[in-house]
């Protein structure tokens with residue numbers, strides 16, 4: 001059963017100097033599934049993403065990726081298992097051209113000319129899929145926020161992940177609908193699972209078949225978008241009465 005899961009989080013807790021950022025969280029993502037993670041500011045969403053990607057170690061609990069326990073594994077070794085992520089606060093090399101930012105995500109160890117040019121053509125394809133290939137030779141730091149978000153996403157996609165962690169990919173984009181269409185095309189092509197953290201509810205509603213809701217570190221609801229959106233605790237803690 002476990003090998004059908006891309007991700008299985010069990011009893012994960014983490015405390016930062018008295019702040020219980022995650023409190024016994026249980027969450028699963030089936031292979032190829034599109035799962036949402038929502039909740040108010042400070043709920044622990046990015047902390048959970050960091051615990052899965054290996055950028056943080058939980059105090060207790062276990063994280064399994066594709067059926068393997070990865071609790072002790074580094075971020076790079078988790079990436080080699082097929083996981084890619086984006087950061088809420090973009091982590092680009094601002095002085096480097098966009099194309100080099102994306103090529104760097106491929107981790108080309110062998111320096112042969114064919115390998116490098118192969119990596120660059122894959123990077124160009126990834127940029128083209130998000131409609132931003134015309135920025136390839138410009139320094140990433142010189143571009144508007146919305147374009148940098150798409151560069152970050154190109155970095156995640158160029159690795160052809162089996163499981164993608166997205167931390168607020170839509171925030172700051174002027175055309176989230178257009179972005180979503182491209183994202184879904186990419187996920188379909190790769191058969192890739194996704195765990196999406198997002199405050200933009202139309203995006204969560206249209207992408208995610210199942211949604212978890214965190215509040216002050218604890219899960220307060222889970223179900224389809226319609227189910228959680230009508231849950232009294234979710235309305236009170238996050239969505240407000242107008243939802």
Ligand SMILES: Nc1ncnc2c1ncn2[C@@H]1O[C@H](COP(=O)(O)OP(=O)(O)OP(=O)(O)O)[C@@H](O)[C@H]1O
Pocket residue numbers: 016019021039040041042043044045046047048088
């Ligand atoms: N490295 C850290 N050291 C100390 N406290 C932290 C650290 N990272 C997060 N926190 C705290 O943990 C809690 C959860 O933060 P987190 O960033 O996971 O929230 P979030 O759900 O992603 O919020 P947002 O929607 O604003 O991005 C917050 O109270 C935050 O201040």
Ligand SMILES: [Mg+2]
Pocket residue numbers: 045046047088167
């Ligand atoms: Mg966050």
